[in-house]
Each structure stands twice: as structure tokens, then as C-alpha cells.
Amino acid sequence: MSLTSPAPAMPRRDPNSEKTIDFVVNKGNGIKGLADTGIESVPQLYILPPEERLEPSSISTHRSIPVIDVSNWDDPVVTESICEAAGKWGFFQIINHGVPLEALDAIKEAAHRFFGLPSEERNKYWAGNSPTETVVLKTSFAPQAESVLEWKDYLSFRCSPGDLESFPLWPSVCRDEVVKYLESAKPVIRKLLEILLKGLKVKEMDKAREYSLMATPIVNFNCFPRCPNPYLTAGIRPHSDGSTITILLQDDNGGLYVRATDDNSWIHVPPVNGALVINVGDILQITSNDRYKSIEHRVVANGSKDRVSVPIFVIPGADAVVGPMPEVLQSGEQPLYKEVVFSDYLKNFFSSKHDGKKTLDFARI
Numbered sequence: 588m589s590l591t592s593p594a595p596a597m598p599r600r601d602p603n604s605e606k607t608i609d610f611v612v613n614k615g616n617g618i619k620g621l622a623d624t625g626i627e628s629v630p631q632l633y634i635l636p637p638e639e640r641l642e643p644s645s646i647s648t649h650r651s652i653p654v655i656d657v658s659n660w661d662d663p664v665v666t667e668s669i670c671e672a673a674g675k676w677g678f679f680q681i682i683n684h685g686v687p688l689e690a691l692d693a694i695k696e697a698a699h700r701f702f703g704l705p706s707e708e709r710n711k712y713w714a715g716n717s718p719t720e721t722v723v724l725k726t727s728f729a730p731q732a733e734s735v736l737e738w739k740d741y742l743s744f745r746c747s748p749g750d751l752e753s754f755p756l757w758p759s760v761c762r763d764e765v766v767k768y769l770e771s772a773k774p775v776i777r778k779l780l781e782i783l784l785k786g787l788k789v790k791e792m793d794k795a796r797e798y799s800l801m802a803t804p805i806v807n808f809n810c811f812p813r814c815p816n817p818y819l820t821a822g823i824r825p826h827s828d829g830s831t832i833t834i835l836l837q838d839d840n841g842g843l844y845v846r847a848t849d850d851n852s853w854i855h856v857p858p859v860n861g862a863l864v865i866n867v868g869d870i871l872q873i874t875s876n877d878r879y880k881s882i883e884h885r886v887v888a889n890g891s892k893d894r895v896s897v898p899i900f901v902i903p904g905a906d907a908v909v910g911p912m913p914e915v916l917q918s919g920e921q922p923l924y925k926e927v928v929f930s931d932y933l934k935n936f937f938s939s940k941h942d943g944k945k946t947l948d949f950a951r952i
């Protein structure tokens with residue numbers, strides 16, 4: 588935000604909600620700390636207005652996103668299915684991707700171990716306390732701008748090669764697993780991007796392109812604590828990701844819903860053993876000039892158990908200039924987006940509450 592632009596209006600809250608904010612945000616206990624006190628009803632600060640809740644009638648019962656078997660990445664049927672899914676659904680699951688089942692289990696257990704630490708131990712990594720800016724614990728999405736908070740805490744690891752130098756400062760209960768998981772997921776990330784770029788007639792992933800699409804992986808541990816009444820709240824509100832692509836591991840609780848672009852209903856993404864959920868982020872929508880679509884998705888917490896998920900957000904370098912790639916404009920197609928510096932895009936992304944795909948407007952012509 589520039590110095591001259593107005594600060595976002597502080598949301599107005601009742602005195603009880605101010606107390607909740609103090610405990611959850613200012614004191615750094617997170618929603619996990621609050622849920623662990625044994626609350627039996629949802630605090631006011633987390634109750635969505637009725638029109639924002641996920642209504643059972645808006646959940647599609649007869650459709651699902653594709654599940655693609657990628658045991659043979661180079662099979663044209665596989666590459667076509669990936670590109671088609673990225674254009675039509677913006678979301679798909681992959682199985683037989685090469686990341687061992689043990690690595691998937693280990694990273695979920697590591698996330699549970701971190702969120703199972705006493706609040707004081709977790710708090711050492713709270714934004715402002717953390718010994719390194721490469722690992723930060725936060726709650727909700729933009730609590731300074733939200734009148735209703737999201738039922739989620741997350742620990743975020745920034746993992747470019749330079750960032751990994753601060754590894755000794757990362758939480759010892761989970762840092763080995765983060766590095767191992769990322770190493771095993773990297774070939775999947777590269778393969779997916781190569782296939783998606785080939786589908787746009789981009790021949791080569793050279794160094795410049797790598798920087799402008801996949802310079803920095805961010806590994807998040809999302810924790811959605813057990814919630815007394817999940818459908819009153821948002822685990823995460825409808826949003827698209829500010830990434831190029833996201834590789835998501837969910838646990839077996841379910842609760843992820845994806846927007847169907849044809850009728851606006853919500854499609855549940857069922858947990859599939861060993862699968863990774865892949866979604867197109869805003870940056871790939873921009874660079875592909877809308878060939879591939881970032882799709883709104885949302886999360887509902889679980890009523891009986893803590894839910895964890897582990898997304899890897901693949902993002903450009905901070906000073907990368909992002910815009911439609913020359914290859915997609917070659918045939919005279921008009922660019923739908925202007926060029927933006929990625930760090931400006933991200934600053935805007937985090938400046939207001941999750942609100943569907945409005946984040947793309949920052950770059951739209």
C-alpha cells in the first residue's frame with residue numbers, strides 16, 4: 588500500500604468480539620488456542636452472516652472434479668487431461684504422482700505435532716515473535732480487515748534456497764519433514780508446470796520463466812480446529828489462490844469445496860487416499876491470458892476433529908513482472924491483464940478479506 592492511500596476501515600466489533608480478538612490475535616493464541624479451551628459454541632467473532640454461509644442446497648451432489656492417474660506423465664492422454672482440467676475446472680486431483688505415501692503421512696503428522704504443542708510454544712513463531720521471517724504463525728486471513736474471522740491458523744514456511752539457510756531456527760518438531768516433503772514434491776511441481784506451459788505452446792522453462800512462475804515455494808500447515816458448529820463459520824471463505832499453482836494435501840476429514848463455474852454451485856473435493864489436489868492460481872490465469880482458470884474454493888472445518896491441510900503455493904519471485912506470456916498473445920489475441928510486479932500483487936492480495944476472485948481485478952485491463 589502506498590503512503591497516500593487510505594488505511595482500510597477497521598471493522599466495528601462488539602465488546603465480546605474485542606475480547607476474543609485480544610486472546611486469539613493480540614496474545615497470539617490463535618483459534619487453536621481458543622478451541623482448546625473447550626468452547627461449546629461458536630463465538631460471535633466467527634459467525635458468518637446467513638448469506639455467506641455454505642447452504643446445503645448450494646452443494647452439487649452429482650459432480651466431482653477429475654482424478655487423473657499420472658503414473659505415465661508423458662502419455663498424451665495424461666497431458667491432455669491435465670491441460671483440459673486446468674482450463675475447465677481449475678482444480679483436479681492426481682494419483683500415482685511419485686510422492687511416497689509415507690512422505691504424505693509424515694507431513695500431516697508433523698502439522699499435527701506443531702499444532703499439538705502448548706500455546707506458549709506455538710506462540711514463539713507468531714507473527715512479530717518468530718526468530719525468522721521465513722517461518723510465521725498467523726490466524727484467519729486478514730484479521731485487521733475482517734469483521735468475521737476465519738476458523739483457521741496457519742504456519743507458513745518460505746522455502747526458496749536462500750530461505751532454507753534459516754532452517755536451524757525453524758520448529759524442530761516439523762522442520763525435517765517440511766524439507767523432505769518439499770524435495771519429494773518438487774519433481775511433481777516441475778512436471779505439472781512443464782505440461783501446462785506446453786499446452787500454451789511455451790517450449791521451454793528457461794531461468795527467466797522459472798523466476799517469473801516458480802521462484803519460491805511456500806509450504807503452509809493449515810489447522811482448522813474442531814468447531815462446535817462448522818456451517819456457521821468459514822474455515823476459509825471463498826477465494827482463489829495468489830499462486831501460479833497450488834499443490835494441496837488434505838487429510839481424510841473432507842471439507843474442501845470448489846465453485847462450479849457453470850451453475851455457481853459448490854462441489855465437494857472428497858479425500859482420495861494418496862492423492863494431491865492441484866489448483867490453478869491467479870498468476871497462471873494471468874500469464875495464460877485466461878486459458879487456465881483460478882477457481883474459487885472454500886473450506887468448512889470439522890465438527891469432531893481438528894482438520895489439517897498442507898498446501899504448497901508455487902509463486903513468482905518478489906520482483907518478477909507478471910503478465911500474459913508472449914506465446915499466448917502470438918496470434919494477435921488481446922491481453923486481458925496488464926503487467927504487474929508480483930510483490931505489488933501480493934500486497935493487494937493480503938490487504939482485504941477473502942472475497943472470491945476480486946484479487947484478479949488488480950491486474951485486469
Ligand SMILES: O=C(O)CCC(=O)C(=O)O
Binds near residue numbers: 807809843884898
Ligand atoms: O484446506 C484446504 O483444503 C484448502 C486450503 C486452501 O484453500 C488454502 O490454504 O488456500
Ligand SMILES: [Fe+2]
Binds near residue numbers: 826827828884
Ligand atoms: Fe486456497
